[in-house]
Amino acid sequence: xxxxxxxxxxxxxxxxxxxxxxxxxxxxxxxxxxxxxxxxxxxxxxxxxxxxxxxxxxxxxxxxxxxxxxxxxxxxxxxxxxxxxxxxxxxxxxxxxxxxxxxxxxxxxxxxxxxxxxxxxxxxxxxxxxxxxxxxxxxxxxxxxxxxxxxxxxxxxxxxxxxxxxxxxxxxxxxxxxxxxxxxxxxxxxxxxxxxxxxxxxxxxxxxxxxxxxxxxxxxxxxxxxxxxxxxxxxxxxxxxxxxxxxxxxxxxxxxxxxxxxxxxxxxxxxxxxxxxxxxxxxxxxxxxxxxxxxxxxxxxxxxxxxxxxxxxxxxxxxxxxxxxxxxxxxxxxxxxxxxxxxxxxxxxxxxxxxxxxxxxxxxxxxxxxxxxxxxxxxxxxxxxxxxxxxxxxxxxxxxxxxxxxxxxxxxxxxxxxxxxxxxxxxxxxxxxxxxxxxxxxx
Amino acid sequence: xxxxxxxxxxxxxxxxxxxxxxxxxxxxxxxxxxxxxxxxxxxxxxxxxxxxxxxxxxxxxxxxxxxxxxxxxxxxxxxxxxxxxxxxxxxxxxxxxxxxxxxxxxxxxxxxxxxxxxxxxxxxxxxxxxxxxxxxxxxxxxxxxxxxxxxxxxxxxxxxxxxxxxxxxxxxxxxxxxxxxxxxxxxxxxxxxxxxxxxxxxxxxxxxxxxxxxxxxxxxxxxxxxxxxxxxxxxxxxxxxxxxxxxxxxxxxxxxxxxxxxxxxxxxxxxxxxxxxxxxxxxxxxxxxxxxxxxxxxxxxxxxxxxxxxx
Numbered sequence: 245x246x247x248x249x250x251x252x253x254x255x256x257x258x259x260x261x262x263x264x265x266x267x268x269x270x271x272x273x274x275x276x277x278x279x280x281x282x283x284x285x286x287x288x289x290x291x292x293x294x295x296x297x298x299x300x301x302x303x304x305x306x307x308x309x310x311x312x313x314x315x316x317x318x319x320x321x322x323x324x325x326x327x328x329x330x331x332x333x334x335x336x337x338x339x340x341x342x343x344x345x346x347x348x349x350x351x352x353x354x355x356x357x358x359x360x361x362x363x364x365x366x367x368x369x370x371x372x373x374x375x376x377x378x379x380x381x382x383x384x385x386x387x388x389x390x391x392x393x394x395x396x397x398x399x400x401x402x403x404x405x406x407x408x409x410x411x412x413x414x415x416x417x418x419x420x421x422x423x424x425x426x427x428x429x430x431x432x433x434x435x436x437x438x439x440x441x442x443x444x445x446x447x448x449x450x451x452x453x454x455x456x457x458x459x460x461x462x463x464x465x466x467x468x469x470x471x472x473x474x475x476x477x478x479x480x481x482x483x484x485x486x487x488x489x490x491x492x493x494x495x496x497x498x499x500x501x502x503x504x505x506x507x508x509x510x511x512x513x514x515x516x517x518x519x520x521x522x523x524x525x526x527x528x529x530x531x532x533x534x535x536x537x538x539x540x541x542x543x544x545x546x547x548x549x550x551x552x553x554x555x556x557x558x559x560x561x562x563x564x565x566x567x568x569x570x571x572x573x574x575x576x577x578x579x580x581x582x583x584x585x586x587x588x589x590x591x592x593x594x595x596x597x598x599x600x601x602x603x604x605x606x607x608x609x610x611x612x613x614x615x616x617x618x619x620x621x622x623x624x625x626x627x628x629x630x631x632x633x634x635x636x637x638x639x640x641x642x643x644x645x646x647x648x649x650x651x652x653x654x655x656x657x658x659x660x661x662x663x664x665x666x667x668x669x670x671x672x673x674x675x676x677x678x679x680x681x682x683x684x685x686x687x
Numbered sequence: 688x689x690x691x692x693x694x695x696x697x698x699x700x701x702x703x704x705x706x707x708x709x710x711x712x713x714x715x716x717x718x719x720x721x722x723x724x725x726x727x728x729x730x731x732x733x734x735x736x737x738x739x740x741x742x743x744x745x746x747x748x749x750x751x752x753x754x755x756x757x758x759x760x761x762x763x764x765x766x767x768x769x770x771x772x773x774x775x776x777x778x779x780x781x782x783x784x785x786x787x788x789x790x791x792x793x794x795x796x797x798x799x800x801x802x803x804x805x806x807x808x809x810x811x812x813x814x815x816x817x818x819x820x821x822x823x824x825x826x827x828x829x830x831x832x833x834x835x836x837x838x839x840x841x842x843x844x845x846x847x848x849x850x851x852x853x854x855x856x857x858x859x860x861x862x863x864x865x866x867x868x869x870x871x872x873x874x875x876x877x878x879x880x881x882x883x884x885x886x887x888x889x890x891x892x893x894x895x896x897x898x899x900x901x902x903x904x905x906x907x908x909x910x911x912x913x914x915x916x917x918x919x920x921x922x923x924x925x926x927x928x929x930x931x932x933x934x935x936x937x938x939x940x941x942x943x944x945x946x947x948x949x950x951x952x953x954x955x956x957x958x959x960x961x962x963x964x965x966x967x968x969x970x971x972x973x974x975x976x977x978x979x980x981x982x983x984x985x986x987x988x989x990x991x992x993x994x995x996x997x998x
Contacts, residue, residue, distance in 0.1 A: 285817065327817075327820055329820070343788070343791075344788075347788055503787045503788050504787060504813075504814035504816065504817055505787065505811075505812065505813045505814055505817050506787050506788055506791075506810070506811070506812045507809070507810065507811040507812075508791070508807070508809070508810040508811075509808070509809050509810075510806060510807070510808040510809065512740075512806075512808060513738065513808040513809055516946065517946060520944055520945055520946035520949075521945065521946075523944035524940045524941045524943070524944035524945045524949075525940075527940040527943070527944055528936060528937035528940035528941065529937075531936045531937075531940065532933050532936055532937060535932075535933060535936070536933075538688065539688050539929070571949070572877070572880065575880075575941065575945070575949060575952060578937055578940070578941055579884060579937070579956075581937050582888075582933065582934035582937045582938070583891075583934075585930065585933045585934065585937075586891065586930040586933075586934065589926050589929050589930045589933070590895065590926055590930070593923075593925055593926040593929075596689075597922070600692075600693075615902070618898060619894065619895055619898040619899075622843060622894045622898060623890070623891040623894050623895065625839060626836050626839055626840070626887065626890045626891070626894060627887040627888075627890065627891060629832070629835040629836055629839055630832040630835065630836060630883060630886055630887045630890065631883075631887065632835070633827075633828045633829075633831040633832040633835060633883070634828060634880065634883055639821070639824075639876060641876065641877075641880075642876065642879075642880050645880050649884070684688050684689070685689055
């Protein structure tokens with residue numbers, strides 16, 4: 245008897261130590277709603293009829309976006325797929341408060357092309373066509389420049405075939421030009437470089453256009469043979485030049501991207517939420533423990549022990565999985581307290597019934613736990629079943645809630661049956677033959 | 688301390704005293720929803736929602752006017768939490784065909800005409816399609832959860848128990864949604880999560896009673912089913928009341944301290960726990976009894992019919 249009790253106690257102590265170790269080794273990371281940041285849901289605009297091709301495009305987009313985000317210095321923010329449609333991506337960027345820069349970084353496609361200029365500038369597309377007798381010449385296209393300082397556009401007539409394509413780039417960096425202004429320099433791949441060298445050699449004095457995402461960035465005149473690199477001027481700030489370099493380096497997006505949902509949380513709101521969640525948890529726990537102690541006396545202390553153990557295990561398992569704690573997750577944890585209390589009440593009421601029926605302390609304890617166990621399994625399984633359907637929601641918030649609750653229910657079954665029972669067994673063993681139970685009823 | 692000891696309330700005998708108010712509540716809630724239409728939050732219908740901290744008392748009317756001149760469907764609600772800080776929740780429709788990402792600037796512009804002393808703490812813009820998807824998911828989750836629980840209970844108990852429990856659960860869900868509508872609470876994603884949680888709680892309660900009924904049926908000799916159910920409810924009564932009371936305590940703690948974000952969630956829970964406790968005694972049990980009695984009657988009819996056929 246004594247030996248088995250000691251063995252079980254050692255087992256529980258080992259689990260406690262392991263839990264504490266797990267929590268210390270990898271503390272819970274806070275979710276975006278608790279530490280502030282930007283979360284975006286992006287839709288990849290791909291309407292290829294083949295589902296395989298669509299998947300491929302979304303997958304490519306995801307990798308490129310991830311590369312861009314990493315280049316931005318946010319390594320712990322993977323791009324996740326979102327929703328059931330298969331063309332939506334979730335980007336979470338904790339710790340960022342200005343979403344506009346990151347949005348440009350994600351949304352611009354990053355297709356860089358180099359064309360020869362065949363005419364222009366014109367003030368409007370109409371002027372351009374009028375210049376050519378009412379119709380555009382064959383194999384030419386009209387492209388607008390970036391809006392100038394006063395918001396005006398000008399138009400150039402370009403060859404419809406680019407000399408250099410986006411896929412011809414090898415690298416892109418930020419440098420300073422002779423005037424100490426930030427410029428984005430890029431390197432061409434070997435094939436493209438030899439092609440470009442030939443082209444520039446035979447076209448010295450010709451005006452060219454550097455086009456990014458269907459917008460003319462600049463129209464330099466070729467004044468010398470260019471081998472394998474070029475630079476893009478006109479960045480308004482170093483940041484802008486850097487972002488362009490990142491976009492060119494990470495590759496062009498295979499499809500356009502639309503932002504369908506955006507959420508920005510300020511860090512101070514997250515801090516408030518943590519404080520409120522903690523307050524709610526502590527207040528709820530304190531009230532429950534007080535009532536349990538009042539109503540069940542010493543047995544209430546056993547329940548409290550089981551409750552605390554449950555909380556410890558829950559946090560340990562969550563940090564083992566590398567889970568991220570969110571506000572709905574805190575709600576799930578608070579609800580776990582409710583479920584844990586229910587299990588203890590169920591067991592204690594059963595023990596009381598057995599005691600009233602005249603059984604000895606030991607027999608009542610055994611019968612109470614055994615009979616309550618069937619009910620406990622039924623209630624826990626049904627709640628887990630209903631929780632599983634919460635995973636139907638693609639939303640991370642609801643998933644976080646369901647995950648916490650399911651883990652909490654599982655650990656609760658262990659603590660309320662095993663840990664609390666052990667505490668009772670020690671109580672009986674200490675009193676030996678004339679054992680009585682302190683469970684709040686007069687005998 | 689003991690709450691109930693050896694009680695003998697006749698719960699089933701007075702069932703109409705309890706079913707009637709329940710029906711009235713359901714009707715009131717449903718008419719309210721039908722007349723006003725269900726109030727979805729931006730999660731479900733798409734739109735913009737911002738949580739703005741205002742230094743000093745926020746001029747709600749001026750904020751509304753400033754934002755309304757730039758965006759459609761504007762609502763401005765001032766909210767105070769326990770810490771005494773003032774927050775304004777501004778929501779609006781997304782401009783049609785507009786970019787999700789530009790509305791923040793529009794709101795910023797509108798607010799800066801009033802005062803520079805504010806900060807946008809939470810900004811959320813949801814495209815209409817995302818909302819549609821979410822509504823679909825919510826429906827799927829509820830249907831799936833009901834079906835899953837019905838299947839599990841039918842397997843562990845009998846079909847009658849499963850049906851009674853699921854009907855009681857739907858009863859709770861309908862009453863809670865109706866009451867939330869009466870309290871002008873919007874249906875948001877968190878409220879749906881709370882609904883699904885309380886469905887679990889309500890089930891819990893019902894299962895505890897039904898487990899006892901099943902156990903008592905095995906050892907009851909000549910006792911009628913009605914007597915067994917009554918006895919089982921009485922035996923589990925102190926557990927039912929105590930557990931509901933304690934879970935209610937945690938839900939109330941969430942309501943008081945959980946802050947603005949969890950308000951809808953905790954309100955739905957508080958209502959749901961009360962209704963769920965009620966329904967396992969006064970809704971699920973009568974349905975179980977009626978079903979089993981009807982089934983028994985049908986069986987005897989079949990027997991006399993087939994006996995007549997032989998003759």
